[in-house]
Amino acid sequence: MDTDDPRPQPPARPSMMGALFAVPDVRGRWPAAIRAGLAFAIPAAVLYLLGFDRDCLLAALGGFAALYGEKRPYRVRWRAVSTAGAVLVATTVGYGALGAWAGPSATPTENLVVITALVAGAAVTAFCLNALRLGPPGPFFFVLTAAIASVVTRHGVDLTPLVTAAAAGAVASLVVSMAPALWRPHGPETAATAAAIRAVEDYLDDNRSAGPAHRHGVALSTLHAWSVLHDAAATNSALAQQLWESMHRWHGARQPLDLAPPLPRPSVVHRLRIAARRFSHAEVTTVRVAAAAFAAGAISIATGLSRPDWAILGAVLVLQLGPDRIRGMVRGAHRLIGTVAGLGVFVALHLLDLGVPTLIVVIAALNLLIELTIVGNYAVAVTFITPLAMLMGDPAADITIPVRDRFLETLLGVVCAIAAMWLVLGRAHRRTWRYADDAVVDGFDDVLDGAAAGPVGSPRPMTLRRDLQWSLLEAEMAATDAAGNEPGWARRRWAAHVALCHVGHEALTWCWRADPHRPLDPAIAGMLSERRRLLTDHTPPDGP
DSSP, X not given: OOTTOOSOOOOOOOOHHHHHTOOOOOTTTHHHHHHHHHHHHHHHHHHHHTTOGGGGXXXXXXXXXXXXXXXXXXXXXXXXXXXXXXXXXXXXXXXXXXXXHHOTTOOHHHHHHHHHHHHHHHXXXXXXXXXXXXXXXXXXXXXXXXXXXXXXXXXXXXXXXXXXXXXHHHXXXXXXXXXXXXXXXXXXXXXXXXXXXXXXXXXXXXXSOOOHHHHHHHHHXXXXXXXXXXHTTOTTSHHHHHHHHXXXXXXXXXXXXXXXXXXXXXXXXXXXXXXXXXXXXXXXXXXXXXXXXXXXXXHHHHTTOSOHHHHHHHHHHHHTTOOOHXXXXXXXXXXXXXXXXHHHHHHHHHHHTOOHHHHHXXXXXXXXXXXXXXXXXXXXXXXXXXXXXXXXXXXXXXXXXXXXXXXXXXXXXXXXXXXXXXXXXXXXXXXXXXXXXXXXXXXXXXXXXXXXXXXXXXXXXXXXXXXXXXXXXXXXXXXXXXXXXXXXXXXXXXXXXXXXXXXXXXXXXXXXXXXXXXOOOHHHHHHHHHHHHXXXXXXXXXXX
């Protein structure tokens, strides 16, 4: 690459060594981690006292719901945790019944039915969570719940205690997740607003850095903050006023007297509709998850390995959030390293022959450690996920075969996942990026048309501005993924992409600067339209 090229360049590929040995940053994650541990420990202890014995450990299946409510205002957190809990319990019912139907001596055909159902569940959750942009922990814990439920009922656990334990975990998750509202009722919106204001101030301190990644970070954090404030019904609060003033400084706009908060993230239906387009990030991720998971499960059955669900989980964990190839290979390496370390932890725990009360404490600690580390370093998190999953399974006296198969099936899943990143829709990142940039162009035109037809601050122009911002975020993500997958090809398109996003953000800036009670100045709209026309007339073709 010519280092003297004055044109904007795509970001460098991440360092594999740096990503492999990243140290998890646990600052600020302790409260959520403690809640994750308690969401399991409380119902498990109660169930044990009621006579459930080892089945009480299955409360962890519903306890995973607590992971999906973090950072949400309490006004809506209960709904997110309840929804996750309901899905986890329904998953337990469905896959538990499927496992009971297959039984311990299932035929290859029956095993194929089970893995097909697991793959279907993985595909649906991968699509929905990627389409909604919910981020970590992603679909993995739903797939893990399905896998464990389908296995334990094969080995003698009745469906009733299984579902009871999962439901108890889901209820405990709701209670534990909502408890902080008693002493810090505005904590999530305060944290989100502070983070957004800090991002804006950092951007301004860097003299309005033109770096797309920096601008993207500001746009993402401010959209998140406004969405949280809307969720908390706090758009007329002092926090909202602070964020409002900060955004006006970001856009270099005069400060209006009246607070008119931007709209929150697009609706669930709108995000799902966007994701349903061909070659969207969510669609490509889902196809790869389904292909890799099915291949891993089928190969596991064909080779006589004992737990095809482990192979499926290995593939899902690598692909679930649709990383680029470099990050995907790092995640695969993390999966293998973490599995080996986790198996060592499991063997040590097995040799100690712990009683159920002690196992409750151990699994609660594992839940806590997973939540602490899952964002910072997957290898560390998988070190704790592996013994957690195995402790909830069938406790065999001889663990040689389960430990061996856990490693082999994980290796199989990782290999299938990495192969899928290269072979399944291998150049999809090109179309994903192109379509994302096209959506920016369409959103740009809609904003100018809406701002010319009525007051800039009226409902329809505000909706169009929000949708353009969402399209800009999608385009930045698609471009970054493409740069990681195919740097040489991305380099040829990068300058045009940066210029297009700059014009898109400029249109939003002029809308912020305009009088919200009047249409956008025709001269400004004409200037923006001409810039967009010149850019799109010179967009480079995809090329080979």
